[in-house]
Amino acid sequence: MLAWGVRMRVFVAFVLLFLSACSYQQAFNQFSTAEEQALALQTVRAVQGDDLKWLSGHADASLRAQLNATILAQMQVLAPKGTPVLGGVNVQWFERDGRRTTFKRFTYEVGGDGKWALIQVLLDTGGEKPLVNGAFVQPLDRSLMAANRLALEGKGGIHYLWLAAMGAALATSVIAFVLVLRTKGLRLKWLWCIGALFSFGVFQLNWTSGGWVFLPISFLLLGAAGFQQGPLQPWVLSFALPFVAIVFLVLRAVGRLPIKPAADQSIGTP
Numbered sequence: 001m002l003a004w005g006v007r008m009r010v011f012v013a014f015v016l017l018f019l020s021a022c023s024y025q026q027a028f029n030q031f032s033t034a035e036e037q038a039l040a041l042q043t044v045r046a047v048q049g050d051d052l053k054w055l056s057g058h059a060d061a062s063l064r065a066q067l068n069a070t071i072l073a074q075m076q077v078l079a080p081k082g083t084p085v086l087g088g089v090n091v092q093w094f095e096r097d098g099r100r101t102t103f104k105r106f107t108y109e110v111g112g113d114g115k116w117a118l119i120q121v122l123l124d125t126g127g128e129k130p131l132v133n134g135a136f137v138q139p140l141d142r143s144l145m146a147a148n149r150l151a152l153e154g155k156g157g158i159h160y161l162w163l164a165a166m167g168a169a170l171a172t173s174v175i176a177f178v179l180v181l182r183t184k185g186l187r188l189k190w191l192w193c194i195g196a197l198f199s200f201g202v203f204q205l206n207w208t209s210g211g212w213v214f215l216p217i218s219f220l221l222l223g224a225a226g227f228q229q230g231p232l233q234p235w236v237l238s239f240a241l242p243f244v245a246i247v248f249l250v251l252r253a254v255g256r257l258p259i260k261p262a263a264d265q266s267i268g269t270p
Contacts, residue, residue, distance in 0.1 A: 024086075024231055031089045032104055036130050040106035040121040043132050044084045047119060048110070050076040060124050060131040078137040079119060082112030087145065087232040101126035103133060109145055109232060116140040118232075144232045148208050158212070162205045166239040169199055169223030176245030179252065187258040195244030199223035208234035 028037070039058065046055045052072050056064055088107040093100060106121045122134035152159065176196040186192060202218035205211075220240040228235045251257045 028086060028089045031091050032106070036104060036123055036125060037086070037106070039130050039132065040104075040123060041084060041086075041108070043121045043135055044079075044108050044110065044119045047072070047075050047135055047137065048079045048081055048084075055132065055135075058132050060133050063131075063133055063135075075135065075137045078139050079117055080110045080112040080115040082110045084108040084110050084119065085145065085231075087118075088230040099126065104130075107232065109140075109143065111140075111143055116143050118144070148228070148232065148234045150207060150226075150228075150235045155207075156210060158205070158210055159207065162203075162212075162237055162239070165203070166224035166226075166237060169220075169239045169242055172242045172245045172249070173197060173199060173223045176242065176248050180248060183252070183257065183259075185260040187260055192244070192248055196242070196248060197221060198244070199240030199242040202238050202240045204236050204238045206234050207237055 032040075043055065043058070045051075050072055052067065052069055055072065056067055059067060085108060086106065087109050088105075090105040090107075092103045092105070094103070095101070102125045104123045104125055106123070108119045108121070110117055110119055117140055118138040120134075120136045120138070121132065122136075123130045124133040173196055177193060180186065180189060180192045180196050183189070198219050198221060200219045202215040202220055204213050204215065218240070220238060223242045223245075224237075224239045226235060226237045248257075
């Protein structure tokens with residue numbers, strides 16, 4: 001029992017390490033160029049530094065017509081002086097006068113001295129060079145990145161129960177799959193293999209809020225999964241019920257597996 005508890009803690013630690021090791025910068029690079037990221041970052045710094053001259057020089061015509069010292073000063077008051085951290089890139093395409101226009105929205109989190117905000121920069125990248133189409137500041141009462149990180153600190157019983165359920169679903173699927181492969185003479189072995197790998201009826205947990213939902217018409221490979229749509233978004237951890245794997249393990253335990261007769265095994269397929 002003690003050994004199982006140790007293995008469970010090691011498994012949980014591995015899951016947390018694996019899920020939190022994803023690099024979002026690689027994803028951001030897929031949706032935006034280095035030039036666009038540099039322009040968006042400099043726009044954030046211009047808002048933080050009340051640099052109207054620079055911002056006007058890199059804005060498109062629509063934004064330049066709206067910019068003035070008063071508006072930028074109001075935005076600066078809301079924007080902390082901390083280092084901007086890129087938290088998301090969204091891409092939108094529009095058809096305008098027969099020309100395809102691409103807008104990219106960069107979302108940064110900035111914080112310092114207990115003050116936090118999201119600064120969004122909208123770039124028009126449909127022309128010869130990207131131009132700033134808009135900038136927005138949204139004050140926050142805390143860091144979203146810190147609030148949505150994957151950690152056990154401050155979590156309740158449902159979070160530990162969820163990790164245990166994920167571990168159990170994953171272990172059941174893997175063990176059943178290995179045993180299916182090792183069972184000689186099993187009828188329809190390929191179907192058992194596929195069935196052991198998939199779990200059905202997905203339970204999803206919002207790691208930050210602790211709220212959960214059940215998706216009956218859904219399935220998971222290997223019974224467990226975790227994803228985060230971006231560093232500003234909460235982690236969603238999921239597990240599903242490995243029905244086929246459980247049925248196989250029960251039939252194996254009671255000696256009721258559909259095994260071919262020994263004579264058939266020598267001439268048939270495994």
